[in-house]
Amino acid sequence: MIEAITGSDRNTALIKWYGNEARNLPWRVFGDPYLTLVSEAMLQQTQVDRVIPKFEAFIDTWPTVEGLARASTNQLLAIWSGLGYNSRALRLRESARIIADGGWPTSVSGLQELPGVGPYTAAAIASIAFGVDVPAIDTNLKRVLSRWHGEPLSGKLLEEFAVGSIASPAGLWNQAVMDLGATICRPTNPACGDCPISRWCADPTVYEPPVKQSRFKGSRRELRGALVRASVSNGDLYAAGEALGRSDTEISETITALRTEGLVD
DNA sequence: TTCCTGCGTG
DNA sequence: CACGCGGGAA
Numbered sequence: 001m002i003e004a005i006t007g008s009d010r011n012t013a014l015i016k017w018y019g020n021e022a023r024n025l026p027w028r029v030f031g032d033p034y035l036t037l038v039s040e041a042m043l044q045q046t047q048v049d050r051v052i053p054k055f056e057a058f059i060d061t062w063p064t065v066e067g068l069a070r071a072s073t074n075q076l077l078a079i080w081s082g083l084g085y086n087s088r089a090l091r092l093r094e095s096a097r098i099i100a101d102g103g104w105p106t107s108v109s110g111l112q113e114l115p116g117v118g119p120y121t122a123a124a125i126a127s128i129a130f131g132v133d134v135p136a137i138d139t140n141l142k143r144v145l146s147r148w149h150g151e152p153l154s155g156k157l158l159e160e161f162a163v164g165s166i167a168s169p170a171g172l173w174n175q176a177v178m179d180l181g182a183t184i185c186r187p188t189n190p191a192c193g194d195c196p197i198s199r200w201c202a203d204p205t206v207y208e209p210p211v212k213q214s215r216f217k218g219s220r221r222e223l224r225g226a227l228v229r230a231s232v233s234n235g236d237l238y239a240a241g242e243a244l245g246r247s248d249t250e251i252s253e254t255i256t257a258l259r260t261e262g263l264v265d
Numbered sequence: 266t267t268c269c270t271g272c273g274t275g
Numbered sequence: 276c277a278c279g280c281g282g283g284a285a
């Protein structure tokens with residue numbers, strides 16, 4: 001596979017580094033679209049270390065897309081609990097149903113039709129599982145490419161720069177950039193001394209911090225999470241809400257919203 | 266506090 | 276384009 005790399009010297013060095021230093025992650029079975037879909041869904045806004053045990057439990061429970069398609073909401077959310085963004089689990093199951101029924105889309109545009117699969121995830125699956133040479137642009141890629149370029153990249157310019165930077169197979173290149181971004185080309189305190197491609201980097205200080213999130217403590221999200229956990233364990237939803245000091249009005253409104261979304265029976 | 270391999274919706 | 280959406284680790 002490394003022989004197929006046709007990119008610049010920078011890409012040659014990057015892929016060589018990846019060959020030696022790649023993180024050993026349980027979903028890295030090249031060409032398996034189901035493992036890729038599940039892992040990418042879990043990894044949206046969630047750290048690798050937290051995903052690993054959840055991923056293994058998930059795959060043990062539903063080894064195939066057909067099995068996931070038939071999963072109960074309760075068991076699904078029970079296993080998902082702790083990952084956050086619970087709607088991702090429902091969208092993932094819905095995608096499994098669509099795939100079990102009609103087969104896998106293999107193009108970026110086809111994959112993006114699946115619920116919960118946006119531009120990044122579609123490109124990641126297409127490149128990793130179906131051999132499509134497209135960049136999978138997430139915050140890691142955005143930051144790393146911006147540093148290569150020397151100034152912040154976004155939008156169409158980022159897309160063009162990424163397309164012009166990839167090596168084939170892009171699935172390998174995407175994961176190499178991802179690992180570099182996670183372990184060396186970090187948001188703050190990048191380890192440039194350990195970076196295999198620092199000589200091709202224009203400015204390792206380039207970084208645009210993400211938009212600040214609202215406080216979690218006391219938030220609606222905190223209440224939603226507590227109510228979903230109570231529901232999954234067949235507990236008392238109002239008791240769970242009151243334990244957070246919330247009014248019955250807020251609790252009932254939130255339960256209604258969760259029910260509409262399919263997160264609570 | 267920050268930040269994590271984003272996505273869907275208004 | 277801005278915002279809501281979970282929750283844990285450092």
